[in-house]
Amino acid sequence: MYGNFPKAIMAELLLYLADRETFDSLKDLGNVSTKHFRQALAQLASELKDQSTALGDVQETEDLTQGLKKPFQELLKQLQPNERERLLKGFLS
Numbered sequence: 284m285y286g287n288f289p290k291a292i293m294a295e296l297l298l299y300l301a302d303r304e305t306f307d308s309l310k311d312l313g314n315v316s317t318k319h320f321r322q323a324l325a326q327l328a329s330e331l332k333d334q335s336t337a338l339g340d341v342q343e344t345e346d347l348t349q350g351l352k353k354p355f356q357e358l359l360k361q362l363q364p365n366e367r368e369r370l371l372k373g374f375l376s
Contacts, residue, residue: 289335290331290332290334290335291331291332291335293328294327294331294332294335295328297324297327298324298325298328301321301325306321337365
């Protein structure tokens, strides 16, 4: 989640804004071009989409941990989501 929005939805909103908004107020800043700001929004959207995809994968791996013993589940909870995913995929592959 990003605020109250799922990351995938935030990514789509950022892409929508980058494509359609004029960002007239950027002219007041002087040193920020609309082109560069649009690129920054698109890059942020891409990162949010990647995170959203990774978190979806993590949910699947968390479902797989339900049958594991409690100590191993506790150990997995200490890892970052991407670390947990890699570890589980390595063992389950």
